Amino acid sequence: MSVLDRKLARDIFRLRGQLTAILLVVACGIASYVALRSTYRSLLASQATYYADYRFADVFASLKRAPSSVADEIAQLPGAAAVETRVVVEVTLDVPGLDEPATGRLVSIPERRRAMLNDLYLRAGRWVEPGQSDEVIASEAFAAANSLGVGDGIGAVINGRWKRLRIVGIALSPEYVYEVRGGAAIFPDNRRFGVLWMGREALAPAFDLEGAFNYLAIALAPGAGESALIERIDRRIERYGGLGAYGRDEQISHRFLSDEIAQNRVSGTIIPAIFLGVAAFLLHLVLSRIVGAERAQIAVLKAFGYGNTAIGAHYLKLALVPVMGGALLGVFAGLYLGNALTGVYTQFYRFPLLRYEAGWDLVAAAAAISLGAAALGALTAVRSAVRLPPAEAMRPESPAKFRAGWIERLGIARFIGVTPRMILRQAGRHPVKAVLSTLGLSMAVALLLVGRYFFDAVDHLVAVQFGEIQREDVVVVFNEPLGAGVRLDLQRLPGVLRVELFRSVPVRLRHEHRSRRTSILGMPPGGELRRLMDRDGRPIQMPQDGLLLTSALADLLGVGEGDSISVEVLEGRRPSRNVIVVGLVDELIGISGYMNLAALGRLLGEGETASGAFLGIDQRQSALLNSELKRLPAVGGASMREAILRGFDETIAQSLAITTITLVIFACVIAFGVVYNGARIALAERGRDLASLRVLGFTQREIAAMLLGEQALLTLAAIPLGFAVGYGVCSLIPMAVASELFRLPLVISRESYLFAFAIVAAASALSGLVVVRRLRHLDLIEVLKTRE
């Protein structure tokens, strides 16, 4: 071991606190990089493998009923490589252990072969057997949420008849990696919604679809254009009640999964960049201080003939110790966290095998990035050490020059005491350092704020959706549209206090060259259970005629109030009319249109019919109502607001806890890194001043205030800045994640601001106090003697 390395070892020991702080910041950066990047890769690779191995389709279409021969015609269309037909129906389920009715989506599978497209991965049990009409394969998410296993039974109302289904297998499908019902139900509720795969020979006859189908999955031929094929399919299935074909981008599961993966990539870039930026700054801070304090030593080394390379390498090594240590810790922590994060994803996204992949290249990239941060941070300090001419280095650093800063020149100084003035000047003497420290701390604040924002936004979204818009207790959906007389039948059910019928119609809206598949919900005027709100959150009265559009839909179609758009109804006689847009509705979930129930009836040419009803109920009788609803033949599905909210809260609470812990750790590490190092350097630079003041009769507390005042000032400045940065980032997020599925409101709660403030202030205060303990050991006698 060379003597210089021995000095290095001792320096490392002496600076262990500061180097540890840097090490932790680097570790957070590398850990977040490795964790998020590896999760990103794992998801991407798992998605690609899954889609390929289980032949996930490219184009999907629902229709009313088409004979099987139509499938052959579609298979002949240019661009179509393979076609698989299905029977897909939604039914009410009676799940053991669940009070309220659940919705089951029954999807047909061929009994005698595997599906050509969207094949199932059988996790447990076996495939359905021909001739066994009660056998189903349950989706894993649904089975797990309801603790169902192979051999368990579920009740179902199939085409008006109550039937007991037997689970013979548990499976996954690339079509339901993220298993949600769709429409307004965009958050998973696996207890109350599940996919059940059933033999086609068993399912089709029950819905009068023998030799026919109502759902298509198509694989695109290599190089074929998706939109051209969609158009051809639409033309082909129109007469069979086609609801419009769509590609993967409108397939809910795919859309959510892809958005999540994309988001992972973005956070996997931004978060590590913040940490490594802070780490580089801290290295710069610490090394500059060391080089400044060791000028004489550098001079001696040079005088004895040590070259610039040897001296530069010496200080570079000092930078590399915390960085490489942090990188090592970060890689291991990142692999662990990545694995855990991947595990969390499996709760929401179901893959046959979510293989966690990290790869050596990722580790190498992590090492390279940290080296870059080390070089960036160490560069100026090392360069100044190298450049120091020996003779000049022998002299002590020139005394600190101070002047009144611009704040004081404004005349504020007259109103503040000497100590605050000292603190202001100290911060003002190194404005770049002060700005970077503030920036670093503000990143901690912003991280906390942005992390909490998602929960605030979803909270707000749920509060608006379920507090203001969907005020009904129960939504009942009928198998077929019924006459208005059904109101009386519903009114007679136990606990039902109020019934508001609605009619939902699948449509395609067109305006000039733009079109969108969606649905129009017809509601009676004066309804109280389902309300429409304008941009300012005020209820809108349902107009007698004309169409109301959600503003997101209006934007997509490029229309505004007063424009006329073409409405193509995709069911029944499929009328096509021009309708005037009479107003805009502000909704955060989905894109849909609204009409007066009577006006919609006129548009359809079928009088007043209802496809479902909103119910207001007496909660005390909900159990009784639930058991009735589970067995009503006309009811295809029923959902309970309370149950949805409960399930939602559980899901959110869990991920909120995980996110909060991670963010608090991240913020604390940044605050500790910045404040601890800042205070240690201040102590090193001003320890003599502070000891002199102790000799003059200042108390520990008084000099602690002088020492930490600068850090406190920077922290206080960082908080509003962090709020601003955090708000700025949050305001970009809704634009980035806005989709037809949902839009996030820009809402940050007061609690979140308070939370960010409290965490950063507390972390800074504690980091400062760690340094204050050292004030006790100030040598008061030494300062009477020599200069340092």
Next chain:
Amino acid sequence: MGEAERGAAVFRARGLTKIYRLGEVEVRALYEVDLDLYAGEFVVILGPSGGGKSTLLNILGGLDAPTSGEVVFRDHDLTTADDAEMTQFRREHVGFVFQFYNLIPSLTALENVALVTEISADPMDAREALRRVGLADRMDHFPSQLSGGEQQRVAIARAIAKRPDVLLCDEPTGALDYPTGKVVLEVLAHINKELGTTVAVITHNAAIAEMADRVIRMRSGRIAEILHNARRASPAELVW
């Protein structure tokens, strides 16, 4: 001058012993020292480095505690005082002047003085303190803009501004050139005369001894001799 004429003893030290342990070796910095300092007198403590004079000053100033023996300031027993009491003692009664001035570089001359007057019970005006050391026209200068002698005068102003009972000066001219050192000594003599503050100066510069009422020579941790000057020389007369 007899001791009675000088008034009451401000400090009373008896049997002061200070032993430092440096690993295996014991260093006896002070051994059985008895000493009284009187109100209003100008004392020079003289001796070679390692003679124990700094240790004595540190104990009198409430910076260090003796290993044995007792030291009393008026009715405060400094031997048994804890850190908070020592701090309070320094704050209320002692003014320190350091060899290297130890001014706060981020504060102007005036502010360096004000820093101390802010925490004192009955300070003089900070400007007044600076006027007394002849720096009325340099008040808004930062330490880096002042010469060594000016900095030391700011340090003296800072020490006297709180009207201390005793001014303890550790080699106040040690870092200064000859004429500047003389100016500083004149300021000290002036303060002693005008304000009646007890002044103790430690130095190894024997020439300074001539301006003292009493000269205490220390050697190897003991008081070698105490001299009374029949006539105090003015700093202008000193030659070294």
